[in-house]
Amino acid sequence: MALSTVRHNHFLATHEPGLNRFNMVRAQHHHVLLDHPKTKTPNRATRLAESLSHVLHLHIDPTSHKNLDLLSVHEEKHSTPTMSPRENISQKWREIQGYHNWEDILDPLQPWLRREIVKYGEFAQATYDAFDYDSFSEYCGSCRYNQNKLFEKLGLTRNSYTVTRYIYAMSHIELPRWLERSHVADTWSKDSNWIGFVAVSDDDETRRIGRRDIVVAWRGTVAPCEWYEDFQRKLDPIGHGDAKVEHGFLSIYKSKSETTRYNKSSASDQVMKEVTKLVNFYKGKKGEEVSLTITGHSLGGALALINAYEVATTFLDLPVSVISFGAPRVGNIAFKDELHQMGVKLLRVVVKQDWVPKMPGLLFNEKLKMFDEITGLEWVYTHVGAELALDVHSSPYLKGGMNLSGFHSLETYLHLIDGYLSHETPFRSEARRDIALVNKSCDMLVDELRIPHCWYQLANKGLVCNAHGRWVKPKRDNDDIPSHASEVFNAGLGVVM
Amino acid sequence: MALSTVRHNHFLATHEPGLNRFNMVRAQHHHVLLDHPKTKTPNRATRLAESLSHVLHLHIDPTSHKNLDLLSVHEEKHSTPTMSPRENISQKWREIQGYHNWEDILDPLQPWLRREIVKYGEFAQATYDAFDYDSFSEYCGSCRYNQNKLFEKLGLTRNSYTVTRYIYAMSHIELPRWLERSHVADTWSKDSNWIGFVAVSDDDETRRIGRRDIVVAWRGTVAPCEWYEDFQRKLDPIGHGDAKVEHGFLSIYKSKSETTRYNKSSASDQVMKEVTKLVNFYKGKKGEEVSLTITGHSLGGALALINAYEVATTFLDLPVSVISFGAPRVGNIAFKDELHQMGVKLLRVVVKQDWVPKMPGLLFNEKLKMFDEITGLEWVYTHVGAELALDVHSSPYLKGGMNLSGFHSLETYLHLIDGYLSHETPFRSEARRDIALVNKSCDMLVDELRIPHCWYQLANKGLVCNAHGRWVKPKRDNDDIPSHASEVFNAGLGVVM
Numbered sequence: 001m002a003l004s005t006v007r008h009n010h011f012l013a014t015h016e017p018g019l020n021r022f023n024m025v026r027a028q029h030h031h032v033l034l035d036h037p038k039t040k041t042p043n044r045a046t047r048l049a050e051s052l053s054h055v056l057h058l059h060i061d062p063t064s065h066k067n068l069d070l071l072s073v074h075e076e077k078h079s080t081p082t083m084s085p086r087e088n089i090s091q092k093w094r095e096i097q098g099y100h101n102w103e104d105i106l107d108p109l110q111p112w113l114r115r116e117i118v119k120y121g122e123f124a125q126a127t128y129d130a131f132d133y134d135s136f137s138e139y140c141g142s143c144r145y146n147q148n149k150l151f152e153k154l155g156l157t158r159n160s161y162t163v164t165r166y167i168y169a170m171s172h173i174e175l176p177r178w179l180e181r182s183h184v185a186d187t188w189s190k191d192s193n194w195i196g197f198v199a200v201s202d203d204d205e206t207r208r209i210g211r212r213d214i215v216v217a218w219r220g221t222v223a224p225c226e227w228y229e230d231f232q233r234k235l236d237p238i239g240h241g242d243a244k245v246e247h248g249f250l251s252i253y254k255s256k257s258e259t260t261r262y263n264k265s266s267a268s269d270q271v272m273k274e275v276t277k278l279v280n281f282y283k284g285k286k287g288e289e290v291s292l293t294i295t296g297h298s299l300g301g302a303l304a305l306i307n308a309y310e311v312a313t314t315f316l317d318l319p320v321s322v323i324s325f326g327a328p329r330v331g332n333i334a335f336k337d338e339l340h341q342m343g344v345k346l347l348r349v350v351v352k353q354d355w356v357p358k359m360p361g362l363l364f365n366e367k368l369k370m371f372d373e374i375t376g377l378e379w380v381y382t383h384v385g386a387e388l389a390l391d392v393h394s395s396p397y398l399k400g401g402m403n404l405s406g407f408h409s410l411e412t413y414l415h416l417i418d419g420y421l422s423h424e425t426p427f428r429s430e431a432r433r434d435i436a437l438v439n440k441s442c443d444m445l446v447d448e449l450r451i452p453h454c455w456y457q458l459a460n461k462g463l464v465c466n467a468h469g470r471w472v473k474p475k476r477d478n479d480d481i482p483s484h485a486s487e488v489f490n491a492g493l494g495v496v497m
Numbered sequence: 498m499a500l501s502t503v504r505h506n507h508f509l510a511t512h513e514p515g516l517n518r519f520n521m522v523r524a525q526h527h528h529v530l531l532d533h534p535k536t537k538t539p540n541r542a543t544r545l546a547e548s549l550s551h552v553l554h555l556h557i558d559p560t561s562h563k564n565l566d567l568l569s570v571h572e573e574k575h576s577t578p579t580m581s582p583r584e585n586i587s588q589k590w591r592e593i594q595g596y597h598n599w600e601d602i603l604d605p606l607q608p609w610l611r612r613e614i615v616k617y618g619e620f621a622q623a624t625y626d627a628f629d630y631d632s633f634s635e636y637c638g639s640c641r642y643n644q645n646k647l648f649e650k651l652g653l654t655r656n657s658y659t660v661t662r663y664i665y666a667m668s669h670i671e672l673p674r675w676l677e678r679s680h681v682a683d684t685w686s687k688d689s690n691w692i693g694f695v696a697v698s699d700d701d702e703t704r705r706i707g708r709r710d711i712v713v714a715w716r717g718t719v720a721p722c723e724w725y726e727d728f729q730r731k732l733d734p735i736g737h738g739d740a741k742v743e744h745g746f747l748s749i750y751k752s753k754s755e756t757t758r759y760n761k762s763s764a765s766d767q768v769m770k771e772v773t774k775l776v777n778f779y780k781g782k783k784g785e786e787v788s789l790t791i792t793g794h795s796l797g798g799a800l801a802l803i804n805a806y807e808v809a810t811t812f813l814d815l816p817v818s819v820i821s822f823g824a825p826r827v828g829n830i831a832f833k834d835e836l837h838q839m840g841v842k843l844l845r846v847v848v849k850q851d852w853v854p855k856m857p858g859l860l861f862n863e864k865l866k867m868f869d870e871i872t873g874l875e876w877v878y879t880h881v882g883a884e885l886a887l888d889v890h891s892s893p894y895l896k897g898g899m900n901l902s903g904f905h906s907l908e909t910y911l912h913l914i915d916g917y918l919s920h921e922t923p924f925r926s927e928a929r930r931d932i933a934l935v936n937k938s939c940d941m942l943v944d945e946l947r948i949p950h951c952w953y954q955l956a957n958k959g960l961v962c963n964a965h966g967r968w969v970k971p972k973r974d975n976d977d978i979p980s981h982a983s984e985v986f987n988a989g990l991g992v993v994m
Contacts, residue, residue, distance in 0.1 A: 082966040136947040155966065436960060436968035450633045450970065452958040459956035461949040463933060469579040469652065471933035473947065 074397075074435060074449050082434045083158060087112060090210030097291055097321040098345030102386045108422035109388070117349065117388070118433065119159050120215070120295040120323045121414045126154050127196055127219035127300065128410065128441070134462065137473070141193040142482045149480070150197070160205035161215060165274040166482075169195035170255040170263035188482045192262035195219050195252070196300065198274045200282070211289035212282045216271055216307060220298030220410075235332060238309060242334035245309075249302045249330060262482070271307060272314065279315060291319045297410040298356055301327020305346065309335070312342040321345040322385070325413045328359040339385075346385025351416060353392045353407040390416035395427050397435050398444050406444035411437050571894075571932055571946050579931045580655060584609060587707030594788055594818040595842030599883040605919035606885070614846065614885070615930065616656050617712065617792040617820045618911045623651050624693055624716035624797065625907065625938070631959065634970070638690040639979045646977070647694070657702035658712060662771040663979075666692035667752040667760035685979045689759035692716050692749070693797065695771045697779070708786035709779045713768055713804060717795030717907075732829060735806060739831035742806075746799045746827060759979070768804060769811065776812060788816045794907040795853055798824020802843065806832070809839040818842040819882070822910045825856040836882075843882025848913060850889045850904040887913035892924050894932050895941050903941035908934050 089096060089112050095105060096116050105113050130143045130150055145153045147163040170191055201213040235244035236251075256266040265273075275292065283290040292311060296304040301324030308322045320343070327348060339346065350357040392398050392407060395416060399406075406412055418433035436451045438444050443453030463471045586593060586609045592602060593613050602610050627640045627647055642650045644660040667688055693715040703709050732741035733748075753763040762770075772789065780787040789808060793801035798821030805819045817840070824845060836843065847854040889895050889904060892913060896903075903909055915930035933948045935941050940950030960968045 078963065078965070078967050078969050080965060080967075134949065136944075136949050155962065434967045447633075451968075452631065452633050452960070455958040455960055455968075457954060457957060460954060461952040463949070463952050465652065466575065468575070468577060470575050470577075470931045471948075471952075472575050 077435070080432070082432055083115075086115070086158075086208060088208050089116070090208060093210035093291065094319070096209075097293065097319055098347055098386065099319075101345065102347055102388075106386065106388050108425070109417075109420050114417060114420070116209075117323060117347070117417055118414055120217075120293060121297070121325055121349075121410065121417065122156055122159065123161075123199065123215055123217040124220075124295045124297045124300055124325060125410050125414065126150060126156060127194075127217055128297075129154050129456070131194060131219065137462070138187045139476060139482065140187065142188055143194040144476075144480065146477075146479045147197060160202045161199040161213075162202060163197045163199045164278065165198045165270065166194060167196045167198065167216075167218075167267050167270050168192040168262035169252050169267040170257060170260060189260070189262050191257065191260040193219075194482070195267055195303070196296070198271060198278070200278055206288070211291050214275060214278050214282075214290065214292045216275070216292070216294045216304070218294070218296030218300035218303040218307070220296065220300040238306065238331070238335065239313060239338060241338060243309070243331060243338045245306055245331035245335055246302070246329075249299070249306055252299075253303055253306050267303075268307070268310060272310065275311060276314075279318060283318075291321065294320070294322045295324065296327065297325040297413070298327065298408065301325060301348075302330045305330045305339070308344045308346070309339060309342075312339070312344045316342075319343075319345075321347070323347045323349070325349045325410055326351065326354050326356050326408050328356050347388060348385050349388045349390065349413055349417065351390045351392060351407055351413060355404060356408050388417070388420075389423070390420060391423075392416070395419055397427075397438070397446060397449065399446050403442065403444060406442040409438070409440075409442045409444065411440050412442070412444055574929075574932070577929070579929055580612075583612070583655075583705060585705050586613070587705065590707035590788065591816070593706075594790065594816055595844055595883065596816075598842065599844055599885075603883065603885050605922070606914075606917050611914060611917070613706075614820060614844070614914055615911055617714075617790060618794070618822055618846075618907065618914065619653055619656065620658075620696065620712055620714040621717075621792045621794045621797055621822060622907050622911065623647060623653060624691075624714055625794075626651050626953070628691060628716065634959070635684045636973060636979065637684065639685055640691040641973075641977065643976045644694060657699045658696040658710075659699060660694045660696045661775065662695045662767065663691060664693045664695065664713075664715075664764050664767050665689040665759035666749050666764040667754060667757060686758050688754065688757040690716075691979070692764055692800070693793070695768060695775070697775055703785070708788050711772060711775050711779075711787065711789045713772070713789070713791045713801070715791070715793035715797035715800040715804070717793065717797040735803065735828070735832065736810060736835060738835060740806070740828060740835045742803055742828035742832055743799070743826075746796070746803055749796075750800055750803050764800075765804070765807060769807065772808060773811075776815060780815075788818065791817070791819045792821065793824065794822040794910070795824065795905065798822060798845075799827045802827045802836070805841045805843070806836060806839075809836070809841045813839075816840075816842075818844070820844045820846070822846045822907055823848065823851050823853050823905050825853050844885060845882050846885045846887065846910060846914065848887045848889060848904055848910060852901060853905050885914070885917075886920070887917055888920075889913070892916055894924075894935070894943060894946060896943050900939065900941060903939040906935070906937075906939045906941065908937050909939070909941055 092112060094100075095102075096113055102113075130145055130153065132139050132142050132144050134140055143150065143166060147166050150163050151157050151159065151161065168189075196216065196218040199215045199217070201209060201215075206212050234247045236247045237243065238245050238250060253268050254266050256263045256269065258264055279290055279292075282288045292315075294304040294308050294311075296302070301322075304322050304324050305327070308320050311318065312320050322344065324346065348357070390413065392412070393400075397415070398412070415431075415433060415435065415438045419427035419431040421428050435445065435449065436455075439451045439453050440456035441454055445451045445453075460471070462473055464474050466472050589609060591597075592599075593610055599610075627642055627650065629636050629639050629641050631637055640647065640663060644663050647660050648654050648656065648658065665686075693713065696712045696714070698706060698710040698712075731744045733744045734740065735742050735747060750765050751763050753760045753766065755761055776787055776789075779785045789812075791801040791805050791808075793799070798819075801819045801821050802824070805817050808815065809817050819841065821843065845854070887910065889909070890897075894912070895909070912928075912930060912932065912935045916924035916928040918925050932942065932946065933952075936948045936950050937953035938951055942948045942950075957968070959970055961971050963969050
């Protein structure tokens with residue numbers, strides 16, 4: 001076990017001694033809840049949080065309190081639309097995709113860029129919201145809806161994209177805790193999880209944004225502290241040079257097996273095949289301007305970067321941008337350099353208090369380089385690209401105190417982006433995004449708002465009362481049952497090509 | 498702290514060291530979950546469970562396993578009605594109400610009696626299912642529906658009773674953890690909780706059951722281990738003789754305060770007034786045969802018995818029966834004797850593995866009488882009435898292992914009654930009740946059934962997405978907002994009188 005893992009476990013264990021936090025994390029999906037300590041005098045956990053915060057630059061102030069009349073502001077907003085107006089940005093699309101490395105448009109953040117960042121973040125959030133976490137479901141680990149219904153079911157039709165393909169990734173023995181597995185014997189797949197999707201902008205959206213935009217959205221893990229431990233072991237080479245990326249990430253991206261149903265081809269194969277098809281159609285056949293935007297949160301952000309590397313080595317003249325949220329470090333300096341040389345643009349959105357972007361190599365790259373010798377790790381994980389740094393304290397709606405799960409939650413990121421003007425101005429009063437979304441799967445909103453924590457849940461965990469008065473799990477609609485990968489391959493946009 | 502409390506806390510603490518179970522209990526409402534230990538070799542918790550089981554006659558076999566093909570049986574039942582046929586029992590009603598102390602009809606259990614016991618159990622269950630536990634709700638601690646909609650909302654119209662009055666009880670400083678309190682400042686009531694209801698049989702049901710049946714259903718607590726600690730301190734006198742009952746129970750039943758909105762009169766006053774009104778109307782004015790059946794689970798069963806005592810001292814010629822589920826001991830021997838002399842009939846349904854019916858005085862009345870001297874408690878809590886003893890092991894659908902919350906859950910009781918034929922025959926294969934209900938608020942069903950644990954939950958914790966795309970807590974329907982006690986007093990059946 002690596003030293004930084006020990007550090008993390010220690011922290012959790014100290015906050016509530018003896019409580020098996022890993023089990024709780026599993027039960028609560030992707031949430032590690034560490035509530036604000038209720039005691040007035042700092043306890044051991046608070047003191048440890050403070051000192052860790054100092055060492056890791058986590059910018060945590062465990063004592064901060066807010067006294068605004070938030071409830072009335074919140075309730076006033078109830079009768080206003082949640083989204084900013086969609087202006088025509090067709091002249092600005094290269095800037096938005098990072099052609100100038102987002103220089104001079106991040107601080108202050110241009111409103112037309114903010115809206116696009118949120119749009120991509122919502123694609124990443126969709127991979128969580130539609131995921132079937134129910135271990136009693138025979139479809140555990142799949143998407144609850146078929147690709148034609150995904151955006152409609154999640155209320156994301158306003159983004160005006162069409163999903164053209166779902167991506168599946170494989171789990172294996174070396175990453176035993178990564179996959180969501182069904183408890184039941186007869187399942188849709190024992191080896192695969194839904195890991196994301198490919199989508200493409202509709203004609204109207206294409207006109208508004210100035211080019212046909214292909215999006216790849218990668219799902220993150222349900223329990224960061226688990227892959228943290230599993231994934232930080234070693235770096236594997238990628239490409240033909242010195243570039244290396246973290247073994248665990250690459251393994252999810254590249255693994256396949258003939259014995260599986262959904263991963264006879266790897267996630268990489270699936271994505272590359274779909275992107276190739278779409279680029280050939282829109283760019284090759286129709287002669288359109290085409291961009292590729294790859295997005296993801298947490299692990300999904302790491303996969304996005306590896307995916308970008310592969311696409312960039314394959315399509316030399318395709319503009320490739322990555323917009324990642326709370327993503328950990330992925331590879332070494334050579335990896336970073338090659339991405340830069342190939343023109344891949346990366347915008348890393350990070351919350352200062354979030355610990356995940358500091359991993360792996362948290363302890364190796366920051367203050368404590370002397371651990372390199374102890375662990376025998378001679379390589380260095382490194383971040384690439386431009387950074388949009390957000391601060392939990394900037395929002396009057398968020399609690400103070402230590403909440404590692406809340407700091408890392410994608411909905412927290414989207415809330416903070418929505419309120420961000422510049423690094424020295426307060427939270428944007430015209431922020432439109434629904435504040436309640438923050439608490440979907442964590443406990444970050446101040447109590448005054450009266451939004452329950454972790455409220456995103458199915459009625460009766462999906463059971464429904466049938467005509468005989470019995471509570472049963474309804475059969476999934478046939479078209480929401482995952483089909484064989486080869487069967488879905490030509491669905492979606494395939495029909496028009 | 499009494500010795501038996503120490504025993505209980507110890508048990509929990511040993512199972513998962515350091516975990517604050519009280520907080521979990523509060524968070525999960527009325528559930529203490531102790532999962533079946535996964536390890537093969539008995540750990541400290543298992544060994545303690547075994548020895549406690551032995552001392553307390555809890556009949557727990559931590560190693561029991563079941564190997565039936567349950568899923569197919571379960572799924573076959575999906576297309577059959579959940580209830581047994583309702584036969585005419587008008588000639589048997591005195592037997593059902595315990596006129597002969599249920600002699601010779603409990604073992605084997607007569608089918609017409611089983612159905613009536615389940616009916617009363619469902620009234621008690623309704624007080625849990627409709628309770629608002631949401632501490633962010635301004636109506637926390639109230640019933641979610643008004644009395645005219647209660648049975649309809651819970652799918653209980655088949656029982657053909659009409660609610661005539663809701664009962665509210667007060668909390669006070671000496672029982673700080675008993676009341677569900679809203680976190681928000683502006684609430685329906687700061688001092689009261691909905692504690693039950695009075696209902697009366699409709700005309701059709703009255704013909705079927707042979708008399709006009711008035712029911713009083715009392716709600717239990719959300720966290721048995723809490724009132725266990727709070728309530729077992731001392732006995733208070735009741736009536737004019739030597740009868741005494743446990744202080745905490747009596748206090749909930751009797752407390753009132755002019756400064757409250759719903760408890761200017763006590764729960765006792767409210768019930769007695771309503772029962773008086775109904776008896777005067779149906780018995781006095783219409784000349785009907787009238788019975789009173791008082792039911793409750795857990796704390797609710799204790800309140801039912803105290804309520805029965807008061808009614809019996811007031812209405813000398815009214816048949817009064819109590820059907821309680823998992824109720825603790827309530828009073829001393831004189832209390833028992835007086836109830837007997839007044840002709841109150843009590844049927845106590847108990848699950849052998851449930852620890853609550855052994856409280857208070859668990860350690861004093863059983864093996865360890867020597868503690869009397871240590872604690873200075875010279876009184877003895879005692880049970881009264883007939884007992885229907887159920888065994889968790891009789892059901893092939895229930896897990897083995899230690900699950901204190903599951904053993905005590907009212908839905909577990911109703912499931913076991915439904916399957917009970919006699920103490921020496923296996924679970925009834927024609928049992929009709931929906932098995933999935935058992936897991937509503939606990940984790941008792943074997944995994945093969947694929948019923949999620951604790952599945953009884955609102956979609957998105959009651960938040961709904963409004964026309965602007967914002968997630969808000971909808972305002973309650975006006976007629977579901979608790980009204981002032983004096984305002985509701987003449988609702989329901991009052992209008993026909």
